[in-house]
Amino acid sequence: MEKKSIWKRIADSREASLVIVLILLCAAVSIRNPAFMTLSNLEEILKNNAVTMILALGMLCVLLIGGIDISIASTLAFTGMSVGLLFKYGYMGSTLLGFLLALVIGAVCGFIIGLVIGKGKVTPIIATMGFMYIYRGLAYVIGNSQWAGADALGDFKNFALGKYLGFGVINNVIMVTVICYIIFFFVMKWTKFGRNIYAVGSNEEAAAISGINVSRVKIAVYTIMGLLSGLCGALATTVYASAQPDMQTGKEMDVIAACVIGGVSMSGGKGSVGGALLGSLILAVIAKALPLVGINSLAQNTVKGVLIVVVIILNVITKRVMDKSALERREM
Amino acid sequence: MKKKLLSALLCVAMSATLFAGCGNGGTPANNDANEPSSSAGADAGDSADDAGAGTDDSASGGKTYAMVTKSAGNPYNEKEAEGFKEVIEANGGTAIIQHPEAATADAQVSVIQSLISQGVDSISVAANDANALQAALEEAMAAGIKVSAVDSATNAASRMTFANQAGTKEIGQTLMDAVYDISGGSGQWAIVSATSQATNQNAWIDAMKEIMESDSKYADLELVSIEYGDDVPEKSTTVTQALLTNYPDLKVICAPTTVGIAAAAKVLQDQGSSCKLTGLGLPSEMAAYIGDGDSFSCPYMFLWNPIDVGRLSAYISLALVNGDINGATGDTFEAGDMGSYTVVDAADGGTEVILGPPFKFDPSNINEWKDIY
């Protein structure tokens, strides 16, 4: 057996086809509108979609253990509203404290979901559907028909404008995204916890027999998902300088779509941090490009939906072709 | 064996509901008489029933007036409801404020159906879709409930009259003049609207277009695009950014929607763009963006007082229920300290009551209004 050449390894990887799709997409948009490839535009893309990109990391873990979480947008709204209102009514002034609190609230929300799924053995989609109603409802209840607007948020909204985390070059929000991705990349690849997640997703019974505490892994994964939702609640509040109870409604579907486009399997065990990144980038480019290439605003949703379906189906077809060629090589 | 037990249970359940239902629904006369003893402390229900029983009361006391807003969790709707409630309660009535669970006509239909069951005396509704409430509102009117629209009109067939915050033409003219003024009379401008089916948005945009075409004064202004931000901050942000990228020479953006204008204001202000903004927005949401000079994105904007819209709607409901007006053109009524109002013809073939001209918010007065609404 000779070692595979680098080129072959790239050609065989699932991510390669996604990179090609992404490049083609960007190229096509740039031809229609050269303004697309400017630095400021790219910064906007990353900033506007930081929420999707970060949530995709949590969703990756959830999908890896064969679960699903459709309550994330509600958790996000609940934490966003909590933090926003605390600023509005003057109970809090520090940006750092705001983020910490958002993380804590989100983690608690996620932990409760994890308990119901891990210990209560409730199917993930049902449990998270219930919590989708509950947390969203709570966001409305605590909001009491008030928004936290730009004026009420004070210093907190300036976080999304600053660059101090990114050494004065990169926007804070983008920097947070990058840090999240680096952490997850290491955790998923080189830690025991990361491998446990893959093990549980590939075969739950086998994982249990080999000594992994399955329900503890599940609780941990949903807590992480909650934590990231909380982080995104705070991020969304600072990026849009506004917290509203209906914020980011339906975002969970975007996030799941991003993961699946990135090659994460919904039945568990398969998927990578790189895939989640590419999937959410493809969605981000589509969302940003539609108004730029001059598609009628009424037709944008249709085009977006068709593109999602096409990308996913193309993914399957390339995979089939790859499997077939791999099989042929083996036969020779 | 199991199945038998199950079907037996089912039969019991069904017949129990039937009995429970017939016992009350079958004999409405008894129902009213029995009510005071059997009602288990539901406030709204009680008062609704009292109202049903006492239809011969000429005073507004003891009657129930309902308002259905566009959606929950929106401070603008809340202020409207606040004004409505204040006037109704000052006149001795009971106000029911219902926010539908989602900003859709479907959700409003359920709420209206429930209000019919409660036997309220009037419903005033801010429609999410002009046509889609017709079936429910016709049923309400057939049940003797006085129906009026507020803020965003239903079609003419499903209302008696409409509390309009400002004349459609008037808003179009005001916004057009603002665009003319801010742009200096020439150049490109664009609109960021809410959703494509928002009745009032479309009416205002059409009015603006009409005014622009009919007067040569606006000949040098070019409306380059109408974008829909769906009243969602993310999408409003994206479309505003796209406008700036696609039209580098854009001078003015006009956003006649509270969510859209706040999102657009943030984009323009963050970028330090030379493009300026005007439109309709809530002072509390916009205070950070209104100011003189280049560091602020919005020189001035407009809105009516949502509390007054709610109050006007309350006075209309009171007048309709008392029989002072019945929504025909030319009817006049007293609206407490707001003065006297007259019902006029609306463009859609129905009638309306117009609150007054929109109010201008600029750097000189924004700080005193931002805490009010």
Next chain:
Amino acid sequence: MAGKSGRTISATPENVWKKQIFSWEGILVVIFLAVIVLCKLLSPNYTFVNVLREMPKYLTEIFLLFPMAYILMLGEIDISVGSIVCLSATAGCLISNAGVPFGAAAVLTLLVGAACGAVNGLILVKFPELPSMIITLGTQIVFRGIAEIVLGSGGSVSPTNMDGYRMIAGKIGPFPYIFFLVIISAVIFAVVSAKMKYGRSLYAIGSNRRTAFYSGIRVNKVIFIAYTLMGLFAGIAGLFLTSATYAANTTTGKGFEMDAIAMAVFGGIATTGGKGRMVGGVISAFIIICLRIGLGQINMNSQLILVIIGILLICAVLLPNITGSLRLKKRD
């Protein structure tokens, strides 16, 4: 959960969970009675006539429950139904406005629905490796997007000749026509799933797709039919929803898919496939509807109602799991 089948091999004898499922439907009937009594106590207006009068709009959602239950039994999901309702209702109004007599327009409404469902079915059959959730997420965006395009900038259409729509909204005594149609459909769907070959193949595929395939069940055909039925009934729902509103717009039917899934799940139909009975779904649908009407009549905050439904949903699955595990412990 565990792998694609979601089933764990355990020593629990077959009849134990069968007993649980049975008792669940018994519990549902008790809950139903409790809800009626509770609402009766809360609201003096909760009369038979009033409840039936408010019911038609809610009943449209039960049409979605029947085929959704089939799809869940298959272990699949369809989240595009709300959009199919929207598209078929829109098409119905536009066709009837083009001068087509009501009968023909109604049939075409159903056909549009069925065609949408068939598209879902076809994609899923052709690409079995794709999760149904993702494909129907894509078509959810596309179907509503098409409605947005045809509705144009107004975003709403109302039938100019409403006679037909008024007719199907009619009543026999206090009972609206739609009530009888729902009951008849419920009986047919229940009998087919419990007694007929098609019904048994649903359970077989839901329990183990591969085994079902090798035992001679035409898996693709069964799946295709289930999705087409889903579309057809979404068309029926669209037709009756138009008759309850006299209009179709871009938000018509939004969120119906979640309501239908919640009803099914509350009725004991597992989203992992192969479990549950139609009877449970129908009873739970009436529980949810009667509860919503009752809480609506006491003017409860609409978001709180959603919170309550969310809690009910989780408890519905959590409680049997907890009591079930307790019972097992006792036996040990």
